[in-house]
Amino acid sequence: MLQPHSLLWHYLWLGPQVLQAVLAAFLWRRGMHKLFPFFLAYLTFGAIEQFTLYGMDVLPSVSTEAFWRAFWAGAIIEGAIKFGVIGELFFHLLRSRPAIAKLGRRLISGAGAGLVLLAVAAAAYTPIVHRPLISISRAHILLQSSYVIDCGLALFLFLFAAHFKLIWNHRAFGIALGFGIVWCEHMAAWALSASGAWLDKSYLLDFLNMATQHVCVLIWCYFLLVPEKVATTSAVSLPENNLDIWNRELERLLQQ
Numbered sequence: 001m002l003q004p005h006s007l008l009w010h011y012l013w014l015g016p017q018v019l020q021a022v023l024a025a026f027l028w029r030r031g032m033h034k035l036f037p038f039f040l041a042y043l044t045f046g047a048i049e050q051f052t053l054y055g056m057d058v059l060p061s062v063s064t065e066a067f068w069r070a071f072w073a074g075a076i077i078e079g080a081i082k083f084g085v086i087g088e089l090f091f092h093l094l095r096s097r098p099a100i101a102k103l104g105r106r107l108i109s110g111a112g113a114g115l116v117l118l119a120v121a122a123a124a125y126t127p128i129v130h131r132p133l134i135s136i137s138r139a140h141i142l143l144q145s146s147y148v149i150d151c152g153l154a155l156f157l158f159l160f161a162a163h164f165k166l167i168w169n170h171r172a173f174g175i176a177l178g179f180g181i182v183w184c185e186h187m188a189a190w191a192l193s194a195s196g197a198w199l200d201k202s203y204l205l206d207f208l209n210m211a212t213q214h215v216c217v218l219i220w221c222y223f224l225l226v227p228e229k230v231a232t233t234s235a236v237s238l239p240e241n242n243l244d245i246w247n248r249e250l251e252r253l254l255q256q
Contacts, residue, residue, distance in 0.1 A: 005058075012210035013054055019217045021047040026225060032171075035092075038084035039175055045081060049074040072139045079146045085179070086153050092172040093161055118145075140190060147187035154180040174223020178216040185212040 024043040027033060033040045053071060056062040087106070157176055161168060168176070189205045 009207070009210075012207065012214060013050065016210070016214045016217045017047045017050045017054075019214075019221065020044075023217065023221055023224065032224070036085075036088055036171070036175070038081060038088045042078070042081045042085055046078060049078065068139055072142060075139060075142055075146065079142075082146075082150060082179075083153075085175070086150075086157070089157060089172050089176050092169050093157065093166055095169070144187070144190045147183055147190060150179070150183040151187050154183055170228040171224050174219060177223075178219040181219070182212050182216040185209070 020043045024040055024047070027036070027040055027043070053067065053074065056067045056070060154176065158180070160166070186209055189209050192205060
């Protein structure tokens with residue numbers, strides 16, 4: 001069953017994209033596009049991108065080189081959108097401290113755009129030896145570099161929240177959790193693929209990538225569509241930490 005273009009292959013490729021498109025429609029109808037515009041853009045573009053690649057894969061008239069060039073272009077655009085999502089998550093994590101939240105979102109999004117350009121440059125100018133299709137090799141390098149950056153930023157978000165004892169928003173936590181799982185798995189899979197160690201069984205890594213993406217979309221559906229359970233607890237004032245001081249000082253500087 002674990003063979004390219006088997007029934008399971010088609011389902012794992014198209015299933016998550018259908019769920020992403022349905023989830024994007026629900027979020028738009030519920031007005032959540034105002035809260036998570038970059039995440040909605042990621043869901044929409046990701047579904048369109050994968051449907052396009054699927055069509056190019058099954059059509060015999062499309063060459064392998066053309067497929068991987070389209071794959072490469074889609075990965076660049078998707079990589080840029082992902083940094084917008086990370087900045088969005090950081091903003092929601094610090095929603096009670098708006099000055100730091102706005103500054104952090106701009107820094108993360110700006111730095112992310114620069115890192116995407118560096119990843120593209122690394123993929124474009126890295127010497128490729130003994131590879132018949134250059135586009136495939138460069139796409140592997142681009143994705144490997146991109147997922148290393150993504151995993152680092154996702155780890156930063158969780159460590160930052162744990163260090164300052166910040167409380168995650170229910171929906172933002174679900175988005176971050178799904179991305180954290182899929183990015184870590186994709187980073188490991190594309191590193192193995194780029195190394196050539198699994199060259200004869202690369203389709204197994206493709207199955208793993210698609211299955212992990214499926215799990216990720218299901219996590220998003222749960223956290224974004226299932227209402228959050230509100231715990232009835234007495235209000236306890238949390239002690240002030242450095243973030244509160246930084247937020248006040250930053251607001252004071254901005255008002256001058």
